[in-house]
Amino acid sequence: MKRCLGYILMTAMACAMMTYYFMNPQISSYSFRLNIISEPSVNQDIPWWREVLCKGTDQQGARMLELPWLQRDVEPPESDSNIFLVETACKTTPSFRVWCAIESWSRPLTSQVWYVMTSLTVNDTDGLVSRLKEQYSNLRVVGADVEKIFEGTGLHDLFSSRKWIMKAKWPAVKLSDLIRVAILWRWGGFYTDTDTVCIKDVSPLRNIISFSNNKRNHISNGAFQFKHHHKFLELLMEVQTKRFKNPQQPASWASLGPEAVSTVAKKLCNITDWSNLPGSKGDPVECGDLTLLPPKYLLPLDWTQNKRLFAKGSGEYFFSKFNSTYVIHLFSALTRNKKLHIGENSIYEVAAKTFCPVTFKHATADSDSF
Numbered sequence: 329m330k331r332c333l334g335y336i337l338m339t340a341m342a343c344a345m346m347t348y349y350f351m352n353p354q355i356s357s358y359s360f361r362l363n364i365i366s367e368p369s370v371n372q373d374i375p376w377w378r379e380v381l382c383k384g385t386d387q388q389g390a391r392m393l394e395l396p397w398l399q400r401d402v403e404p405p406e407s408d409s410n411i412f413l414v415e416t417a418c419k420t421t422p423s424f425r426v427w428c429a430i431e432s433w434s435r436p437l438t439s440q441v442w443y444v445m446t447s448l449t450v451n452d453t454d455g456l457v458s459r460l461k462e463q464y465s466n467l468r469v470v471g472a473d474v475e476k477i478f479e480g481t482g483l484h485d486l487f488s489s490r491k492w493i494m495k496a497k498w499p500a501v502k503l504s505d506l507i508r509v510a511i512l513w514r515w516g517g518f519y520t521d522t523d524t525v526c527i528k529d530v531s532p533l534r535n536i537i538s539f540s541n542n543k544r545n546h547i548s549n550g551a552f553q554f555k556h557h558h559k560f561l562e563l564l565m566e567v568q569t570k571r572f573k574n575p576q577q578p579a580s581w582a583s584l585g586p587e588a589v590s591t592v593a594k595k596l597c598n599i600t601d602w603s604n605l606p607g608s609k610g611d612p613v614e615c616g617d618l619t620l621l622p623p624k625y626l627l628p629l630d631w632t633q634n635k636r637l638f639a640k641g642s643g644e645y646f647f648s649k650f651n652s653t654y655v656i657h658l659f660s661a662l663t664r665n666k667k668l669h670i671g672e673n674s675i676y677e678v679a680a681k682t683f684c685p686v687t688f689k690h691a692t693a694d695s696d697s698f
């Protein structure tokens with residue numbers, strides 16, 4: 329009986345892997361690779377996570393800058409004034425939108441900004457990276473030994489189990505959901521996604537996370553601030569690890585991200601149901617040393633309003649509309665194919681022109697859109 333069950337399971341797994349292989353052309357090269365990397369790595373020079381994440385990404389180019397490594401060459405202070413942005417897909421050439429985000433977070437000069445890249449090199453062929461580093465002395469672009477970042481954190485077992493690669497459809501997304509927690513647990517500070525524009529200095533914000541809509545029934549993991557070793561981060565690592573033990577859950581896009589942070593926020597606020605929240609909708613909810621912010625601060629437009637970001641004329645009254653806002657989120661998964669056209673006065677155009685002036689000028693030097 330046992331053997332029979334085992335046989336069925338193996339067949340099912342083989343089937344699933346085959347289906348997965350054929351349905352994911354970009355990922356299929358990983359699937360092939362998985363068999364190899366589940367053995368002890370033969371090539372000692374290339375860590376196993378790079379073999380998976382960086383497979384097929386082009387590392388050659390005219391002017392690639394070698395990056396200093398986080399922890400090995402440079403160590404962030406344990407400090408509330410760190411801001412971290414992370415690139416987990418091993419890309420060497422981030423888009424202008426990503427550089428615009430990085431510039432906007434660097435612009436207030438009050439925080440040390442860390443752009444952490446799994447690629448270990450960055451493409452500076454057009455000189456934008458050098459230009460930004462020159463302009464913003466508080467910006468550090470660094471490579472990361474991902475394995476080392478997880479070492480000694482509550483996510484170490486999950487990371488080294490390799491399940492986040494083996495079982496996840498989107499390894500770069502899963503890694504991103506995990507590594508932001510490990511990084512903040514280690515050093516503390518602000519984490520933010522790269523599809524954002526920072527329009528106000530966030531340095532006064534402490535131990536905060538945001539609701540993702542005005543109904544206040546979801547929490548976003550796109551931007552948050554915690555001091556290092558904060559209870560929220562410790563619980564979040566536990567919840568993420570548990571979720572990977574349940575074979576149903578890691579399949580969903582949100583399982584280690586918004587769903588996991590919502591679970592932890594409820595727990596720390598001692599709430600079983602979001603409809604029991606105290607206070608009015610526009611007010612922050614205080615739960616000990618955790619504050620849940622209403623969306624106007626970090627997510628004034630929710631994802632259903634993403635079309636407005638690039639719509640003609642939507643940037644009118646920008647400064648009064650967003651006068652209490654710190655961050656505008658661009659929902660890159662939904663707006664990737666939209667463009668900023670100069671002179672259309674969209675929300676993104678006003679934001680980019682004002683809050684990432686160097687990138688804006690660079691991106692529009694030979695083009696009237698980006």
Ligand SMILES: *[C@@H]1O[C@H](CO)[C@@H](O)[C@H](O)[C@H]1NC(C)=O
Binds near residue numbers: 453
């Ligand atoms: C590097 O960036 C330039 C544009 O600045 C681009 O044309 C080139 O394809 C990039 N190289 C790689 C390897 O991505």
Ligand SMILES: *[C@@H]1O[C@H](CO)[C@@H](O)[C@H](O)[C@H]1NC(C)=O
Binds near residue numbers: 598
């Ligand atoms: C949580 O709330 C319940 C009632 O809603 C209360 O009985 C319990 O003492 C609370 N626990 C904490 C830790 O505040």
Ligand SMILES: *[C@@H]1O[C@H](CO)[C@@H](O)[C@H](O)[C@H]1NC(C)=O
Binds near residue numbers: 648651652
């Ligand atoms: C933002 O604008 C509204 C309406 O114009 C005003 O009531 C509010 O005080 C302003 N908030 C800030 C932080 O300036």
